[in-house]
Amino acid sequence: xxxxxxxxxxxxxxLLSSMTLAYAxxxxxxxxxxxxPSAVVTVSxxxxxxxxxxxxxxxxxxxxxxxxxxCRLTDAWVLLIAxxxxxxxxxxxxxxx
Amino acid sequence: MSAPAAEAMAPLVQPGSxxxxxxxxxxxxxxxxxxxxxxTTVVFYNFFTISFFxxxxxxxxxxPALDAQGAAHWFEKNHYGILLGFAIMFLVxxxxxxxxxxxxxxMRRMSISPAFGYSYLVLYSLSAVPGMLLLCIVLTVGAMxxxxxxxxxxxxxxxxxxxxxxxxxxxLIGSIVWMLAILIDKNRVFPKWFAYLNxxxxxxxxxxxxxxxxxxxxxxxxxxxxxxxxxxxxxIYTGVFITLLRNMIRREDxxxxxxxxxxxxxxxxxxxxxxxxx
Amino acid sequence: MTxxxxxxxxxxxxxxxxxxxxxxxxxxxxxxxxAFVLFETLVFTSYFVVYLLxxxxxxELYLQAQANLDLRIGxxxxxxxxxxxxxxARCVQASRDGAYRSALxxxxxxxxxxFVFFVSKVLEWAKEIRMGNGFTTNEFFQHYFFxxxxxxxxxxxxxxxxGVVIYQLWSPKRRxxxxxxxxxxxxxxxxxxxxxxxxLLYVVR
Numbered sequence: 001x002x003x004x005x006x007x008x009x010x011x012x013x014x015l016l017s018s019m020t021l022a023y024a025x026x027x028x029x030x031x032x033x034x035x036x037p038s039a040v041v042t043v044s045x046x047x048x049x050x051x052x053x054x055x056x057x058x059x060x061x062x063x064x065x066x067x068x069x070x071c072r073l074t075d076a077w078v079l080l081i082a083x084x085x086x087x088x089x090x091x092x093x094x095x096x097x
Numbered sequence: 098m099s100a101p102a103a104e105a106m107a108p109l110v111q112p113g114s115x116x117x118x119x120x121x122x123x124x125x126x127x128x129x130x131x132x133x134x135x136x137t138t139v140v141f142y143n144f145f146t147i148s149f150f151x152x153x154x155x156x157x158x159x160x161p162a163l164d165a166q167g168a169a170h171w172f173e174k175n176h177y178g179i180l181l182g183f184a185i186m187f188l189v190x191x192x193x194x195x196x197x198x199x200x201x202x203x204m205r206r207m208s209i210s211p212a213f214g215y216s217y218l219v220l221y222s223l224s225a226v227p228g229m230l231l232l233c234i235v236l237t238v239g240a241m242x243x244x245x246x247x248x249x250x251x252x253x254x255x256x257x258x259x260x261x262x263x264x265x266x267x268x269l270i271g272s273i274v275w276m277l278a279i280l281i282d283k284n285r286v287f288p289k290w291f292a293y294l295n296x297x298x299x300x301x302x303x304x305x306x307x308x309x310x311x312x313x314x315x316x317x318x319x320x321x322x323x324x325x326x327x328x329x330x331x332x333i334y335t336g337v338f339i340t341l342l343r344n345m346i347r348r349e350d351x352x353x354x355x356x357x358x359x360x361x362x363x364x365x366x367x368x369x370x371x372x373x374x375x
Numbered sequence: 376m377t378x379x380x381x382x383x384x385x386x387x388x389x390x391x392x393x394x395x396x397x398x399x400x401x402x403x404x405x406x407x408x409x410a411f412v413l414f415e416t417l418v419f420t421s422y423f424v425v426y427l428l429x430x431x432x433x434x435e436l437y438l439q440a441q442a443n444l445d446l447r448i449g450x451x452x453x454x455x456x457x458x459x460x461x462x463x464a465r466c467v468q469a470s471r472d473g474a475y476r477s478a479l480x481x482x483x484x485x486x487x488x489x490f491v492f493f494v495s496k497v498l499e500w501a502k503e504i505r506m507g508n509g510f511t512t513n514e515f516f517q518h519y520f521f522x523x524x525x526x527x528x529x530x531x532x533x534x535x536x537x538g539v540v541i542y543q544l545w546s547p548k549r550r551x552x553x554x555x556x557x558x559x560x561x562x563x564x565x566x567x568x569x570x571x572x573x574x575l576l577y578v579v580r
Contacts, residue, residue, distance in 0.1 A: 005468045013461040020453045023578050027446050035442045037434055038580040049574035056567045060464045061560055062403045070402055070409065077413060081420050081571070088424040089579075092431025293411030296532075297418065304525060310511060315425055316521070326421050 012059040019052055039093070046085050054078045131202070131346045134195035138339060141192035144185055152182030155236060156328075158258050158319040161312045168254040169247035172239045179240040183233040190230060197221045200275070200338075203345055206356065207282035217274050224267035232261035262318040263309050265302040272299040284355045287341055294334055301330045403467070404556030412564045419568055422525075423575055426518045430579075433514060438580065440515035443508055448499050449577040452492055453569060459488035460566040463559045466540070470555045475544055478555070482541050485562060489530060489537070492569075496527060522572050526565070533565045 026044060057063045057074045064071075123129055149156040154175050163171060172179070197218055204214035239245075239253035272295040279292035307316035308323045315322040348356050402409065430437045466481035500520070503509075510520040540558035543549045 006465060009461055009464050009468070013457060016457050017454055020450055020457065023574070024446060024450060027578060035438050036580065037438060041578065041580045045574045045578040049571050052570045053567045056460065056563055056570070060460050060566075061563045062467075065400060066402050067400045073413065077416060081416070081423075084420050084424050085427060085575075088427040089431070092428045096431050096434070288407060289405055290407035290410040293407060294414070297411065297414055300415075300525070300528065301418065303528065304521075307510075307521070311517075314514065314517065315429065316517060321425050322422060322521070326418065326425075330418060 009059070012055060016052055016055060019048055022048060039089075042089055043086065046082070046089075050078055050082050050085075053081070127351070128346055128349060131199065131349065134199040134202075135339075135342055135346060137192045138196040138199065138342070141189060141196060142335065142339075144189045144192075148182040148186045152178040152185070153236065154178055155182075155232065155258075155261075158262060158324060159254070160319060161255075161258065161308075161317045163251070163254070165247035165251040168251035169243075169245075171254065172236075172250055173243050176240050176243060179236050183237045186229070186233045190225060193225050194222070199342060203286055203342065204275070204278045206284060206345070206349070207278055207286050208284045208353075209278055209281050213274055213278040217271055217278075220267055220271045220274065224264075224271065227260050227264040228267060229261070232257045235260070258318050259309065262305060262324065265305045269299045269302045272296070272302070284353075286345055286356050291337065291341055294337060298330060298334045301327045404553055404558070404560045408557045408560045412560060415564065416568070419571070422522065423571065426522070426575060427579075429514060429518070436513060437515045440508070440513050440519075441576070443503065443506060444519070444577055445499075446577050448495065449573050452495055452499075453573050455488050455492045455495065456566045456569050459485045459492070460563050462488060463537075463540075463562045466544075467556055467559045470544060470550070470552060475547075475550065479541065479544050482537060482544060486534060486537050486541075489533060489562075489565075493527075493530065496523065519576055522576060526568055526572055529565050529568065533562050536561045 023045065026041060026048075054075070057078070061074075063074050122132075126132070159171050160167070200221075201214040201218040204217060205211060207213070235253050235257035239250055239257065276292045276295035276299070279287045279289065279295070305323050305327055308318040308320070311317045311320070311323075314320055318324060344359055345356070348359055350357055462481045462484035466478045466485060469475070469478035469481055500523070503516070503519075508516050510517060536558045540555050543551050543554050543558075
C-alpha cells in the first residue's frame with residue numbers, strides 16, 4: 001500500500017518538475033534576443049504556477065482525501081489568487097495605457 | 098468548582114435595575130478583576146483609535162518624503178488635533194497595564210512555566226515607550242511651538258514616526274512568546290490557530306523594518322506593504338485576541354487543569370435558574 | 376447505515392461503500408495549521424498584488440531589471456523545494472505506516488533539500504549584489520529582495536518545524552502523527568509560496 005503511494009508521489013513530483021522546466025521553454029521562446037513585455041507569457045506563467053499550487057494542495061498536502069470543505073476551500077483559494085494576480089496585472093496595464 | 102457554588106449562595110439573578118445588578122457583580126462576581134481588565138482593554142483601543150486616526154491624524158502615517166517645509170506645514174495643519182489627541186493618550190496610557198496583565202494572566206492559567214507570562218509582561222510594559230509614547234511626546238513637542246525652525250520640525254517629525262513604525266522588535270518578540278506559550282499549553286486556554294495567528298502578526302511586523310531605509314514607495318513608513326497590509330493583519334489580530342480573552346474569562350474556572358469549553362447559551366440560563374430555584 | 380425514513384428497500388451496497396470512503400476522509404495534521412496556511416497565503420497574495428500593480432506603472436524599468444535575474448537559478452531553486460516537499464510527503468506516508476526509520480530518513484532529506492535552496496538563495500543574492508543590484512537599487516529589486524527575504528524567513532521557520540517533526544519521530548515515546556502531518560503541511564506551504572514567487576519574479580513579462 002505504501003509503495004503505491006510512493007509511486008504516486010514520485011509521479012506527482014515528475015509532473016511538477018516538468019511543469020517547472022516548461023518555464024525555461026516559455027522564457028526562451030518569449031524573448032528572442034530582446035526582453036519584451038508579453039501578456040501571453042505572463043498569463044501562462046501565472047496559470048502554470050496556480051496549476052502547480054493546486055497539484056501540491058491535492059497530492060502532497062493530501063487534500064484529495066480531505067473532507068469536502070477543505071477541498072472547496074483550497075480550490076476557492078486557488079481561484080482567488082488567480083483573480084487577484086491576473087486582475088492586478090490587467091488592471092495595472094489598463095491604468096497605464 | 099468554586100465559581101458556580103459561590104454564585105448559588107448569594108441571590109443570583111437580580112430582578113432589580115441594571116445598575117443594582119452591576120453593583121452586585123462589582124461586589125460579588127469572582128471574575129470582576131478579569132472583566133475590569135477586559136473592559137479597560139476595549140475602552141483603551143477605542144481611545145487609541147480616536148486619538149490616532151481621527152484627532153491627531155498620525156494614522157495613517159504622514160508622508161515621509163515631505164521636506165522641512167512640508168513637515169512644518171503638517172504640524173500646523175494638525176496642531177489642535179495633535180495636542181488634544183495626545184493629551185487624551187497621556188491620560189489613558191495607564192490602561193495598557195490591565196491589558197498586559199490580562200494577557201499575562203492567560204499565560205499563567207496555561208500549563209507552562211510562569212516565565213512566559215512574566216517575560217510577556219516585562220516586554221510589553223517596556224514596549225509602550227518606544228511603541229507609542231515616544232511618538233505622542235515628540236509630536237506634541239512639535240505641535241507646541243509652530244514658529245520653530247522647519248528643519249527642527251522635520252527632525253521631530255522623523256523621530257516621531259520612525260520610532261513608532263520602526264520599533265516593531267519588542268512587539269514581535271512578545272507575539273512569539275505568546276505563540277510558544279499557546280503551542281506548549283495543555284490547558285486549552287487558546288485554540289492553536291491563534292498561536293499561528295501570532296506568528297502571522299509577528300511576520301508582518303518584520304516586514305515593517307525597511308521603513309528605516311525608504312522615504313517613499315511601498316516600504317516607507319506609510320507604504321502599502323510596510324503600513325497598510327501590516328495594519329490590516331494587526332487589526333484582525335487585535336479583534337481576535339480581544340474576543341478570545343473574553344471567551345477565556347467566561348470559561349475560567351480558577352482551577353489548574355484544562356479550561357472547560359464555553360457552555361451553550363441556553364444551558365447557562367437554565368442552570369442558573371435551577372440553582373436560584375433550589 | 377440507516378435507510379431513509381419510509382424506505383423499505385434493503386440496505387444498499389453502494390451506501391456501505393460510500394460510508395467506507397467517507398470514513399477515510401481526514402484533515403492531515405491540525406486544522407489550525409490549515410487556517411494559518413490559508414491566511415498566510417492571503418497575506419502573500421496581497422504582496423503579489425502590490426508588486427504586479429507597481430510593475431505595470433514602470434514596466435520598462437522592471438523588464439530591464441528582471442533581465443539581471445538568471446532563470447536557471449530560479450528553476451534550480453524550485454526543483455530543490457519540490458524535492459523537499461516530495462521528501463516530506465513520503466515522510467508522512469512512512470510515519471503513517473509505522474516505518475519510522477524511513478520516515479526519519481525522508482525528514483532529513485527534506486531538510487537537506489531545504490538547505491540546498493538556502494545555499495543557492497544566499498549565493499544568488501551575493502551574485503546580484505556584486506552585479507550592483509541591491510535592495511535599494513530600483514523598484515524591481517526592492518520587490519525581489521523583499522519577496523525572497525520574507526520567503527527565506529518562512530524557510531528558516533520551516534527548519535525549526537522540521538526539527539520538531541524529527542524530534543517527534545525519533546523516540547517511540549512521542550511520535551505524534553498529527554504533529555508530523557502539521558509540520559509537513561507547513562513545509563508544503565513554503566514550497567507552493569515559492570512556486571508563485573518564482574513565476575512572478577522570474578517569468579512574468
